[in-house]
Amino acid sequence: MKLCPFCGRAIDDDARYCSGCGKKINEHDEITHNPITEAMLHYDEMPDVITKRKRKIVRCPRCGEHSLHPLSETTTSVQTSGGGYSSGKGCLGWLLFGPVGLLCGGLGQKQRTSIHTDNKLYWICNECGFKFRNLDDWNNEIESKIKQQKLEQYSAITLAVLAVLFLLIGEGMEFLGLLFFAIGVADGVLAFTLSQIIKREKEDYEKLQEESLE
Template identity: 45%
Template sequence: MPDSVAKKQESEPQDYKIKTVKCPKCGGKRLQITTETDTHVKTSGGGYSSTKGCLGWLVLGPFGLLCGNCGSKQKTSVDTTNKTYWVCSDCGNKFRNLEDWKNELEKEDTAMKASLCISVFALLGAAFFWVSHISFMGKLLLILAIVYVLMAFAQWNLLRKEKEEYQKLEHESTEA
């Protein structure tokens, strides 16, 4: 048994290289990690309701105008995103953390593929309505399909450029 384990270990390739991060600008290895938090607060609803105020005025007179403030609920949603960066202590260069950037690229790739799927379904719907002699819906879906194809093409171009930047940064900032 021990001989088979030793042979198995010898036959496995030794491609395990530890990659270290270095500054793509100066090549320095004295790096600190920092996180930037981007918070968006969105408030909807609430405020004065003119419909309630007018109805209150009809029923209660001038004091009824205050009814416009009754029952108003305000909804607030908070969206927080964190981005991780490396900062070089030697030259002060700030560059993206590769793992986070790779995850963002995968999400953008998924969104682009979804746009293409929507455009295909819109084209199929346009063809169906065109054959069924409902030309208005056919034209509408055709326009929708064209818009989604253009959006997917624009996303593809941006994604391609961003992937090139990612690969360049990956090559410049890691060493085996």
């Protein structure tokens, strides 16, 4: 089949007149290429991607039933920060005023209390009552922990480099080196702990994904 050079309608290859606009078709007329019309001509030849694509349906990992309802659980925690020694201010004070400037690390550190709210989404099976995590929500939570773990890791490396630098410089800056080293070790331990938590959660996530999706 070919396309009418005037209206773009699909017509037979040997047609002398267009069945759409009625104009005469000459062999020397330029054929109009309409990508939409051409795609429609071969529509039956195209694979049905939509029908062949598997839709992932959530089911209960315990009994296999699909009758589920969502549940949102909210936990509230109170966090207190500040009121301690600031290594950044202490370092700046040391550079400006010498050893006495280390006291600047304890200035202006007001204790702050903040309320943190955490929402988690679950599925509840209407047949057996089993509760399990919503995979999308859980995946977002894992991604957030991965970002936090990377920040702690970078912080530990940076503080370790600064600690070595101050220890090598000497001239009374050993205290700052030891202080940064201690903070870096704490950040390193936290980063390692988070990596282990993330590893376990990923394993549990993949297991639940296999059991609850079909």
